[in-house]
Amino acid sequence: MENQIDSASVRTLARALDVELPEEDVAQLVEAMRRYAEVVAALDAAELDDVEPYASLDPRVGW
């Protein structure tokens, strides 16, 4: 995953999503996206097949 995140891929993705990126942000955004990919790997690995698609925002629900 990490290897796929570079300046070119971040620029391409931003263009596709109509996100304007200041040039001065690109290098650090690549680093940020790589760190995000590391953190979110736990989500990728999780088995979520049978989990409800939404969580109630009422903290009492389910208790």
Next chain:
Amino acid sequence: VSGLLDLSIAEAHRRLVDGEISSTELTQATIAQIERTESHVRAYATVTAAEALEAARVADDELSCGEARGVLHGIPVAVKDLAFTRGIPTEAGSEAMKGFVPAYDATVVTRLREGGAILVGKTTTSEFAFGQTLAGTRNAWHQDYTASGSSAGSGVVVALRSAFAAIGTDTAGSIRGPAGANGVTGLKPTFGLVSKYGVVPMSPSLDHVGVLARTAADCADALSVVAGFDPLDPLSLEVEPPDLRVPDEPDLSGMRIGLERTHLVEPGVDPVALASAEAAAHALEQLGATVVDVAVPELDLAAAAVVTIKTVESSAYHRDRLKRDWARYGQNARLILEAGLLMPGTDYARAQQARTLVKRGLRDAFERDRLDALLGPAYGPPTLEGGSGAPFTYPMRSSAVNLAGMPSITIPCGFTDTGLPLGGFDLYGRPLGEATLVRVAHAYELAHPWHERTPPIADA
């Protein structure tokens, strides 16, 4: 420190009602303390001295007529600069909001004013509450160290006695971090217990408004004033605020507290944080509680879920303004927002599923082990100023309580050999279980009164 500023909120209230002291005296002492310490720490974004003295005069008039409006009547407090204050700048730590003066108060500010509290100023925040460090605001105990974030100013001013209590916000630890770093108590209440109306949002499904004060009892008193249903906030809970009065005796017999030693510990956090939690567990056992080891493996998903949800939600909120005005955002905030704009929607949806698992894991632990509270490590002692503060580099697991909407409290638990706060320990409660958390924290603080120490510059 003026002796007045060392009073608990309850004792100051009693003396105000009995006419032994005046709100004007308290407010003057607080403003003098701000003037004495502020240049060292830069914890106030705005000081409202003239308005505060006028409000104190009104409070004194009311109190002298026997019109006590509540426990904060006449007591100086501060509010994080994310909450709208009518006629007073609200800039959220950002150039993008420079000069903004709201036309109305956030509900939390309205509640403070209606309760007779004296607003002495707005406390600093990292830009739009992003990040867990705040350049500029310094730690109350040693100015080479970080005050944590994002409610950094609120933690510092309470520690320095330049407010009796301060409002903070917590999306992923932003009340608990500054409380721990500055050696005060921070209470993040149940999601929806305190209105978010008029508070600049970060991540609406994770944001909590709460309080920082010197002790759990002071937090309880402040929370009792600001908590309660607000029809202006669609996520406000329609419940009666909990009764938060604390018992005089610190007996915890019959209480069961779970100790989580594994899944709340993150790489990079000072090991002293876990040692502090274990020492606190032992101290609570000595007060009569039964401590049991628990494991909540679902907490391993908390960081990924929190990072994804808060980043995407905050990017959605800021998207249009960022497009128009990107140069007025600081680069750190901008990078987080840009990252959020590039994150896949599927990550957000999976994060919501993970949120369900985390919430379920915590609930199951409370039910299975018949827990009254769960104890875990906080963030450890403050770190030196100048860390990277780069996006997605800070600890997030304890933000499980933001995912689940559970209340949590961070309690001071001692100092390092160099005089820095150890960072406290965390207690998590069942939804609307604030009274239990306050009772346990109060018992600990009576037996271990770390809150009685004052930072060196507070006494200088």
